[in-house]
Each structure stands twice: as structure tokens, then as C-alpha cells.
Amino acid sequence: MMDxxxxxxxxxxxxxxxxxQQKNCPSCGAKGTTVDGATVKSMLSVSLRQVxxxxxxxxxxxxxxxxxxxxxxxxxxxxxxxxxxxxQKESEADDVLICYCFQHTPGEIRDQLAQSxxxxxxxDINAGIxxxxxxxxxxxxxxxxxxxxxxxxVKYLQSTDKFSVSE
Ligand SMILES: [Zn+2]
Numbered sequence: 824m825m826d827x828x829x830x831x832x833x834x835x836x837x838x839x840x841x842x843x844q845q846k847n848c849p850s851c852g853a854k855g856t857t858v859d860g861a862t863v864k865s866m867l868s869v870s871l872r873q874v875x876x877x878x879x880x881x882x883x884x885x886x887x888x889x890x891x892x893x894x895x896x897x898x899x900x901x902x903x904x905x906x907x908x909x910x911q912k913e914s915e916a917d918d919v920l921i922c923y924c925f926q927h928t929p930g931e932i933r934d935q936l937a938q939s940x941x942x943x944x945x946x947d948i949n950a951g952i953x954x955x956x957x958x959x960x961x962x963x964x965x966x967x968x969x970x971x972x973x974x975x976x977v978k979y980l981q982s983t984d985k986f987s988v989s990e
Contacts, residue, residue: 846880849896851887855880862966863891868906873898881965883911890964909964910972921976922969923962925951929976936980945973 845854858881864871878894890909891900902912908919910929917930927944935942948970951957959968 844878844880844894846878846892846894846896848880848882848884848887848889848899849892850889850899851882851884853882853884853887855882855892856965857881858891858966859960862960862964863900865961866890866905866907866964867900869900869904883965885911885914888912905964907962907964910969911965914976921972922948923964924948924957924959924969927973932973932976933980936977940981942977945970945977948973 844857846857847853848855858879860874860876860879863879864874867874875893875898879891880894881891882889888901888903889899890902890905890912892898902909907923908916910919910921913919914921914929917933918928921927921929921932922944925948927948932942932944935944948957952968952970957968960966963969965972
């Protein structure tokens with residue numbers, strides 16, 4: 824590993840499974856990134872007899888209830904067919920998980936920012952990744968690292984000062 828890798832830490836499985844293909848969600852039309860079949864299988868709460876040997880994609884659109892769809896567009900799995908609550912589908916909630924491996928929520932981030940203006944969660948997640956404790960492809964519905972989402976939320980909250988309005 825080169826030194827420069829450290830600033831954008833990702834676990835081995837995430838680096839190995841970079842999204843290579845995008846397809847449009849048959850429900851909302853947003854582009855969905857490829858997810859590993861193993862992610863779909865571990866996340867579904869319905870019989871896996873429905874899962875086929877084709878590509879599956881993750882729809883991250885907040886206003887769409889489709890989580891996974893097949894590459895041929897004929898099959899969708901909605902939020903009620905998925906074992907976890909999906910961060911992208913309810914990112915305004917305080918108690919949905921944003922980091923599925925280490926069980927962190929947006930509420931925790933909002934609280935930390937409200938108290939100190941900063942958050943220790945990114946360091947904590949990085950430490951977990953470096954210790955080889957993450958399993959994003961099994962635990963996170965999107966099938967890869969949560970760090971992008973965490974950084975984006977922190978940046979958004981810090982830029983809008985939204986965290987200081989906690990009534
Ligand atoms: Zn969609």
C-alpha cells in the first residue's frame with residue numbers, strides 16, 4: 824500500500840468491488856451502481872430463491888423505495904424486502920444506521936457536532952477499517968464503504984450549521 828492510500832481509506836473488499844457499471848432504476852430512473860450478488864443475498868429478508876445469476880444494482884434515490892434491481896430491469900427489491908433500514912432512503916432520520924459495521928447513526932454525528940463542532944466518528948471508522956473489522960459488503964445495503972456518506976453528512980451539517988438548531 825502506498826502512503827497516499829491512507830487519506831482515502833477503504834477496506835480491501837471495497838477496493839476490490841468498485842462499481843463498474845451503472846444502470847437506471849426501473850422505478851425512478853436514477854442511476855444505480857452495481858452491487859455484489861453476495862450483498863443482495865445477505866440483505867434480503869425474502870426467499871433467496873428469487874435471486875438470479877445476473878447483475879444487481881443499488882438505487883440510492885431518497886424518494887424511491889427500490890433498494891435493488893436486476894440489470895435487465897425486470898426485478899426490484901423494495902425497502903420492505905431488505906433486512907436493514909437503508910440510510911439513503913431515510914437520511915433525515917436520527918436512528919437509521921449510516922455506518923453498518925460499527926453501528927453509527929446520523930443522530931450521533933448531529934449530537935457530536937452540536938456539542939463540539941467536530942466528530943470523532945470518521946477516525947473511529949478508519950481505525951476499524953485499518954484493524955480489518957469492517958464488512959461493508961455484507962453489512963451495508965449499498966455494498967461498500969460508508970465513509971463517503973459519513974464525510975458528506977459531516978460536511979453538509981458543518982456547512983449549513985444545521986446541527987446547531989436542535990430544538
Ligand atoms: Zn430508484
